[in-house]
Amino acid sequence: MSEVAGPSALLLSSHEISNIAHHIIKPMPCEWEGCTVILNSWYNLTKHILRHCDRISSIDGQYQCRYLRCAGRVHATKDALKAHVDLSHLSRLEISCPIRDCEQEFSRASQLESHFEVNHKDLVGRHVTWIFERLVPTALPVRRIMTPLPPLPSQREIHLWHFSTPTISLPPRHQNRSPLVAVEPTSRKWRRLEVPDKDDRGDDRVIPLDDLVHSVTPLKKAALNIQKKPLLSANQRLSRPQSTPHPLPRDDRVPRTMGFSIFTQKFDKLAKDGVVDGSVMRDGGM
Numbered sequence: 001m002s003e004v005a006g007p008s009a010l011l012l013s014s015h016e017i018s019n020i021a022h023h024i025i026k027p028m029p030c031e032w033e034g035c036t037v038i039l040n041s042w043y044n045l046t047k048h049i050l051r052h053c054d055r056i057s058s059i060d061g062q063y064q065c066r067y068l069r070c071a072g073r074v075h076a077t078k079d080a081l082k083a084h085v086d087l088s089h090l091s092r093l094e095i096s097c098p099i100r101d102c103e104q105e106f107s108r109a110s111q112l113e114s115h116f117e118v119n120h121k122d123l124v125g126r127h128v129t130w131i132f133e134r135l136v137p138t139a140l141p142v143r144r145i146m147t148p149l150p151p152l153p154s155q156r157e158i159h160l161w162h163f164s165t166p167t168i169s170l171p172p173r174h175q176n177r178s179p180l181v182a183v184e185p186t187s188r189k190w191r192r193l194e195v196p197d198k199d200d201r202g203d204d205r206v207i208p209l210d211d212l213v214h215s216v217t218p219l220k221k222a223a224l225n226i227q228k229k230p231l232l233s234a235n236q237r238l239s240r241p242q243s244t245p246h247p248l249p250r251d252d253r254v255p256r257t258m259g260f261s262i263f264t265q266k267f268d269k270l271a272k273d274g275v276v277d278g279s280v281m282r283d284g285g286m
Contacts, residue, residue, distance in 0.1 A: 009128070010127070010128050010130065011125070011127055012123050012124060012127075014114075014117055017098065017113060017116045018095070018112055018113060020135065020138065021096060021109075021112055022043045023041050023042075023043050023138040023139055023140050024042075024096060024098050024137070024138050024139070025040050025041060025136070025137050025138060026041060026042070026096060027039075027040065028041065028044070028045040028093070030045065031067055031069075032049060032052045032068075033067070033068060034066070035052070041138070041139040042093060044139060045090075045093070046086075046090055049067075049085055049089070050085070053078060053085060056078075062074050062076060063076070063077065063078055065085060067085065067088075070088070072084060091108075092107060094106070095107070095108075095109060095112050096136075098136055098138075099116075099120050099123070099135065099136070100133070100136050102119070102120070104119075
């Protein structure tokens, strides 16, 4: 299923134009004390400010308005605080005309309604949508209508791909050259050297050369001196991490810790007083 925008219809009138103007996208900073939030429309700013009023706590049974540059801060109830914020602060915010390419702003909704009826009389009474091209974008979410996807093709087409590689031909080999050595083209500079001199044209002597002798160096025997690692002293063994024997020994050769002697004295005293069984230590159970 695919989503296609299908917003609800609007009837452009003097009353509805104020409602549209409250939802157009416009940066609206919150002027509540200690709040740095910037809302995207007049309507969302109103809800945000009223939420501040709901969360404020009373001081000595009174509620204070935290709006910046407010003259009447103290109010008896939260409802009185909200009414004060609506009349003294929110109603004074500038309202922009929601018609595209119109940059008029008004301090009262009644002024916007009169402006719309006089300057945009061609739009009065028209049925439009929220995405009408003559309206500026609004912050309201657009309702989505689910439409079915188009049907799949009846037959599935299978494409066959043919890949071919170009034929690579090797250069001709020289008769006297090794078959493993590639033949390189001779440049013009070296071709001139192949032309025989006047003195050498009648000399067809061939000078035989001996084969190259590859000398093989015999391997020398190396004497390896293997020595046993010397034993470490007691101080050197303490500075190295101790390995755990496996399997664990079960006799008296287990090294004892520094506090074992103190533990033995305490244990013997408890055994003498009859608190613990001293035979466990004598039998090697501890």
